[in-house]
Amino acid sequence: xxxxxxxxxxxxxxxxxxxxxxxxxxxxxxxxxxxxxxxxxxxxxxxxxxxxxxxxxxxxxxxxxxxxxxxxxxxxxxxxxxxxxxxxxxxxxxxx
Numbered sequence: 001x002x003x004x005x006x007x008x009x010x011x012x013x014x015x016x017x018x019x020x021x022x023x024x025x026x027x028x029x030x031x032x033x034x035x036x037x038x039x040x041x042x043x044x045x046x047x048x049x050x051x052x053x054x055x056x057x058x059x060x061x062x063x064x065x066x067x068x069x070x071x072x073x074x075x076x077x078x079x080x081x082x083x084x085x086x087x088x089x090x091x092x093x094x095x096x
Contacts, residue, residue: 002052011039011059018052021045025053031072031079037063 002018017025025043032041040058059065 006054008065011061011063011065013057013059013065015055015057016052017055020053022053025055027076027079028055028072031075032057032068034075035068035071036060038068 001020001024002016004016004018006014006016022045025045029041029043032038037060038057039060041056043053043055045053057065057068059068
């Protein structure tokens, strides 16, 4: 994955993700939107042939996007870990 912050100004950040598509960006967007300090989070895949996606985040006045990203990544990791545990439990249940 390639990650590049394109712009940071007045509570707004634009990041480009190379080699990532809807799976990761949708997860990040949904975890960011739960954060009360985030006004808006969205992403776009400018063109299907381009190997990049763009994430846009607008923070509430005076709030820091770095904290929001840290929290979003931790929350996303927990969601994935919880899913894996539940999935593995269901698979084990079906096998027995």
